Amino acid sequence: MTAAANKETVRHNFAELAKGNGAPLLESLDDDVQWTIIGTTCLSKTFKGKQDVIDGLLVPFREALVDGHIHIHVDNLLADGDFVVVQGHGVAMTKRGVAYNNTYCWVYRFEQGKIKALTEYLDTELVTRAFG
Secondary structure (H helix, E strand, C coil): CCHHHHHHHHHHHHHHHHCCCCHHHHHHEEEEEEEEECCCCCCCEEEECHHHHHHHHHHHHHHHECCCCCEEEEEEEEEECCEEEEEEEEECEECCCCECCCEEEEEEEEECCEEEEEEEEECHHHHHHHHC
16 A cells, blocks of 8 residues: 555544544454553553454543544644554543543554554543543
8 A cells, every 4th residue: 555545544534533433443453453552541551453452442432431432633644655643632521521632643554554553642641630
């Protein structure tokens, strides 16, 4: 796949996520994806494999939010070779009543048209405040 195709995949995923449709993202993940959230928060770790991402990250995260998803706004989208980098920010409210308005940088690595690795950089102090 080309950098432009990888970039379009990520752009499409975020457009669909904005509508509450996570299916394209899940379809884009390689079965052996490695999704790393930096830091030492309750969310920080490397999730290994698509099912671990779903069960260990996406479902619990969605369940912790008032309307079930975070409203992400893409600020910048860059691609080079197998890598796509996204700067963005999100708006959500946790069921604990804490505003979860975070800023992100995601670094995607593609392999044969699938997301093979993803590193998520974010405000870890906000994660701790919002989720414990």
